[in-house]
Amino acid sequence: MAEPVPNPVLRIENLRKNFGGLVVTDGVSLDIKAGELHAVIGPNGAGKTTLINQISGTLEPSAGAIYLNGEDITALPPNKRAELGLARSFQITSVLPRFSALENVALAVQARSGSSYQFIGRADRESALNDAAMEALTEVSLDARADVLAAHLSHGEKRALELAIALAMQPKLLLLDEPMAGTGPEESERLIVVLQKLKGRFAMMLVEHDMNAVFALADRISVLTYGRILASGPPAQVRADPAVMTAYLGEELE
Amino acid sequence: MSLSVTALPRARNYEALPIAIFLVLALAPLAASFGAETYLLGLFTRVMIYGIAALALDFICGYGGLVSFGHAAFVGIGAYTAGIFSAHGITDMAITLPVALIVSALFAWLTGTVCLRTKSVYFIMITLAFGQMIYFVAGSLSPYGGDDGMTLKLRSTLFGFPVLQNDRALYYAVLAFLLVSYLLLRAIVSSRFGRVFRGARDNPTRMATIGYDVFRYQRVAYVIAGCLGGLAGFLLANATEFVSPSFMSWQRSGELIIMVLFGGIGTLHGAIVGAAAFLLLEDMLGGITENWKLIFGPMLVLIVLFARGGLLGLAQSVWERLRRG
Ligand SMILES: Nc1ncnc2c1ncn2[C@@H]1O[C@H](COP(=O)(O)OP(=O)(O)O)[C@@H](O)[C@H]1O
Ligand SMILES: [Mg+2]
16 A cells, blocks of 8 residues: 655545445555646546545535644535635536636636626626637647537547646646546547646546556556555556455556 | 527627617607607617616526526515615715615625525526515515505605606616616626636636636626616605516516527617517507506517517528519
8 A cells, every 4th residue: 555645635534435335345455645736546436436525515425534734624615615726527527507608717717716706897898808718728729629618629628628627727636537537539649748748747646547657647546446456556566466456457558 | 599699799689789788778759759758768768778787697598698687676676675775864975876776786796605506497496486585575574664665755865865766867867877777798708707707607627627617717707687677666665766576576587588599699788679569569558558568478488489589689690682683
């Protein structure tokens, strides 16, 4: 198991979640250091999304604790965690369909720039918000589509928008739940390049089935099966772990 | 529901239509002076008052996705505030109007705190329940007429002057309140606050994970809508010189929803058109037959079903079809 690191950005201690009799997170502990990209892999139904939901606060754990930069956030609502620098993307695209791509991102900028209890003055004309939003869109190569309604973006573009929204929050920790799910090979390739560029700027947890992406990006990998961490370590070590080979990776790594 | 409902300046007539609506309302009394003046002034005053209440409902419903089935409660609270003060000989609106707004705001704050914890159908049911609660409370106020309601001795005064006593003065005062309410809500909808509120309708989970306490924003919006409902009630009590629990019956709440759907939800000015269409149709059909509801009901259903954007949406698609030839 992983040896404890000093001052991790994220520390999860013995997290447990059950839905009735079904244990979906079974005593998960892990640390993510500043700038580290920690991949979490595992078969469908292993509990990866459930884990991310608990970290981001959209789901309450049954037991255990979560710390963000040393602060216990286990009981905080999602908006408070976002204020503390936690951003996430969703496995099932979660954007604001009736807003333009730019406004989707501008809302994330707005959340961190002064009060939103302002009742006059058009928000969509605030250039400080729009400029910062445009910057985030440019990072994911979506700037040319800034004025398109999110509902009208392609699937791959929506995935990129998810990422731009998260980036605009200037996170300290970014949780990515299968950012490549459902995208074609070229789009995946492009996302890998984007993530490569972002790597090191903040801590990241990447849940992904695309093994090319995982092995290209991860500093550490944890393998999750049935809600438990089966193995955790640098990519080479996890790749060589016989338990992982039999339990999950199998033919994908031949 | 169309996806572009809240994409702000979408149609070219976005400015022209509201201007036309307010021009018509400003000039209507001149036309009325050729006909049954008292009757027409009274009718249009009611149109504008319900327009204010419908505007407020469109704000939370059309922009925030909060379908309240208890909005008439606020109308009733505003009306009863005016009525109860009047029964005690206090008519000065420098006192009574702020109190009406504060009481409405308090009621919105308290009930909103409960209602906004729930979603969709539960929200509809619980707003209805609070509406019925206040309806029965009003009916039990025996010193103030109980179920029968009571008449007001005097319309509101301002610093002792009977400024609303003249029907025309009342008409223009109501028009001014309608205009201010409309402009206020329009500003709010596109402001920082309004953008958060609209975002919460689209995807509350996403809004929470980017850092917004959705519940608090929705509650503030609910209070704003409640205040405007209270304002409408206050004006209604003055216009009809009468208050009764029927002002806040669930049928009234339902009618407000119909007005919003009727005119075109999520447009604000549509709510005014909807209130006008509803009250004028009710008035006309009521003059033709006693069973006007038999005609009115199916008409409403047809419009709401087939003209998704309400009357405005219908007019717009007809216009576009004509232009394309
Ligand atoms: N709200 C819920 N209620 C009951 N069971 C759930 C709920 N959410 C997830 N599950 C179950 O928990 C397990 C893990 O799901 P999930 O975290 O989505 O897995 P993964 O993301 O690894 O594919 C699955 O068996 C799923 O059916
Ligand atoms: Mg998942």
